[in-house]
Amino acid sequence: MRCGARTPRDCLEDHVWPYLREPKPTAGGGYSVLAPCHEDTTHSLTISAGVRGVVWCCHACKARLGKELMLTRTRQALIGDHVPERCLPIPADEARDLTEEIRGIVFGGGSRAHGWLRIAALMQGYDGLPGGEELAALAESPSGTGCAFALACVPIFPVRFSWLAARAGPSRDQRPGTGIVL
Numbered sequence: 798m799r800c801g802a803r804t805p806r807d808c809l810e811d812h813v814w815p816y817l818r819e820p821k822p823t824a825g826g827g828y829s830v831l832a833p834c835h836e837d838t839t840h841s842l843t844i845s846a847g848v849r850g851v852v853w854c855c856h857a858c859k860a861r862l863g864k865e866l867m868l869t870r871t872r873q874a875l876i877g878d879h880v881p882e883r884c885l886p887i888p889a890d891e892a893r894d895l896t897e898e899i900r901g902i903v904f905g906g907g908s909r910a911h912g913w914l915r916i917a918a919l920m921q922g923y924d925g926l927p928g929g930e931e932l933a934a935l936a937e938s939p940s941g942t943g944c945a946f947a948l949a950c951v952p953i954f955p956v957r958f959s960w961l962a963a964r965a966g967p968s969r970d971q972r973p974g975t976g977i978v979l
C-alpha cells in the first residue's frame with residue numbers, strides 16, 4: 798500500500814488507530830469513534846479496513862452535508878488529529894491510480910491470463926501478486942484466474958470493468974458490446 802502497510806487492516810491497526818478518539822471495536826471488525834469533524838458525544842464516526850485502504854464514514858456529517866463533503870471534511874479532521882494523510886485515500890485518487898495500474902497491465906504486454914490474475918489481485922487490494930495460499934485463494938475466487946481462463950465467465954466482469962474502461966480513455970481494442978478492453 799502507498800503508506801507502507803502490508804494490508805488495509807495493518808494500516809488501520811498500526812497507523813490510524815493510535816490517533817482515534819475513544820475507539821470501540823464494532824461487530825464488523827472496524828471501530829466506532831468520537832468524530833473529530835464536529836462536536837461529537839455519540840461516536841458518530843465508523844472507520845474500518847476496506848478492500849484497498851481505510852474507509853470512514855461520519856454518519857452525522859453525512860446526514861448534514863452529503864457523502865462527498867463528509868468524506869473530505871472528515872478526512873481533513875482526522876489529518877488534524879495526526880492520522881497520516883497517505884493512510885486516508887481520497888476515493889477519486891484511488892480510482893485514478895487503479896485505472897493507471899490496470900492500463901499498465903492491459904497494454905504492458907505479458908500473457909492475458911497473467912494479466913487477468915494481476916487485475917484480480919488489484920481488485921482484492923494486493924499490490925502485485927500475493928504468494929502461496931493467498932494466491933491459491935485468489936485463483937479460486939470469483940474474480941480470480943478460474944474465471945480468467947474460462948472466458949465463459951467473462952460476463953461477470955463488465956459491470957466493474959466498463960467504468961474502468963470508460964475512464965481509461967480510448968482503447969485499442971474492445972470486446973464488442975461489453976466494454977472490456979482486450
Ligand SMILES: [Zn+2]
Pocket residue numbers: 800801802807808809812813883884
Ligand atoms: Zn497506513
Ligand SMILES: [Zn+2]
Pocket residue numbers: 832833834835841855856857858859871
Ligand atoms: Zn462529523
